[in-house]
Amino acid sequence: MRILAITNQKGGVGKTTTCVNLAASLAATKRKVLVIDLDPQGNATTGCGIDKSKMQHTIYHVLIGEKSLRDVMQRSERGRFDVVPANRELAGAEVELVNEFARETRLKSALAELGDDYDYVLIDCPPALNLTTVNALTAAHAVMIPMQCEYYALEGLSDLVNTIKKVRAHLNPHLEIEGLLRTLFDNRNTLAQQVSHELAQHFGDKVYRTVIPRNIRLAEAPSYGVPVLLHDKASKGAKAYLALAGEIINRHIVSNRQVAAN
Numbered sequence: 001m002r003i004l005a006i007t008n009q010k011g012g013v014g015k016t017t018t019c020v021n022l023a024a025s026l027a028a029t030k031r032k033v034l035v036i037d038l039d040p041q042g043n044a045t046t047g048c049g050i051d052k053s054k055m056q057h058t059i060y061h062v063l064i065g066e067k068s069l070r071d072v073m074q075r076s077e078r079g080r081f082d083v084v085p086a087n088r089e090l091a092g093a094e095v096e097l098v099n100e101f102a103r104e105t106r107l108k109s110a111l112a113e114l115g116d117d118y119d120y121v122l123i124d125c126p127p128a129l130n131l132t133t134v135n136a137l138t139a140a141h142a143v144m145i146p147m148q149c150e151y152y153a154l155e156g157l158s159d160l161v162n163t164i165k166k167v168r169a170h171l172n173p174h175l176e177i178e179g180l181l182r183t184l185f186d187n188r189n190t191l192a193q194q195v196s197h198e199l200a201q202h203f204g205d206k207v208y209r210t211v212i213p214r215n216i217r218l219a220e221a222p223s224y225g226v227p228v229l230l231h232d233k234a235s236k237g238a239k240a241y242l243a244l245a246g247e248i249i250n251r252h253i254v255s256n257r258q259v260a261a262n
């Protein structure tokens with residue numbers, strides 16, 4: 001089981017879109033996938049075709065210790081993966097957990113109960129470096145950082161990298177940066193090309209080769225409650241997320257081989 005936290009404290013960079021569509025693409029290659037919605041906006045929940053207003057129990061109840069992940073899990077029938085939903089109630093957890101014991105490790109403990117049921121767990125983080133995000137970083141093996149190639153992108157990245165370092169020092173020593181994903185990419189934009197180039201220079205192999213283009217089908221799919229693969233599987237967006245799934249699976253195989261060889 002590989003647990004990936006999809007994080008960037010900026011909103012609108014494609015975290016949720018990546019979470020839902022990567023989940024569907026990994027599921028399409030017969031991987032067992034669980035999506036955990038960790039944003040009170042509940043966009044990943046809706047994007048997977050689940051009505052968040054009808055949810056009795058959500059990730060909030062898991063974090064406050066009333067339910068297990070299995071208790072609150074739903075099936076995204078069309079996406080063929082499981083989803084732990086969220087809604088606005090989750091915002092309350094930030095405050096309620098402040099004085100609680102083991103507040104940073106709630107999600108990690110909940111995930112430990114799942115054993116090896118899944119190949120991939122994808123956690124959709126909120127646009128903040130708060131306790132909820134720290135729970136994701138503490139539970140994860142690695143972080144995936146979607147980013148738009150614009151002027152301020154690199155500035156925000158250093159705050160995120162510092163948070164990752166702190167989590168490593170105190171809570172999760174093996175946390176890795178899995179990769180940086182260029183999203184909402186417009187190849188005709190010179191600034192985007194420059195920033196993309198800078199990213200590659202700074203972070204080398206950590207930048208996924210796959211680039212997610214700006215594609216209207218990706219923006220439309222959530223209004224049908226389906227991943228883009230089910231909305232328009234021939235679209236550029238669908239192809240890009242399938243390619244990303246392939247790249248992630250390959251990286252995983254290569255790093256497992258390296259571990260075996262050592």
Ligand code: ADP
Nearest residue numbers: 011012013014015016017184213214215218219
């Ligand atoms: P985040 O979760 O980081 O806030 P979202 O995934 O919700 O970002 O994306 C923000 C908005 O941009 C949404 O309306 C989404 O549909 C749209 N969007 C995301 N990625 C793309 C893309 N590659 N092409 C077109 N629209 C996109």
Ligand code: MG
Nearest residue numbers: 015016039043
């Ligand atoms: Mg989001």
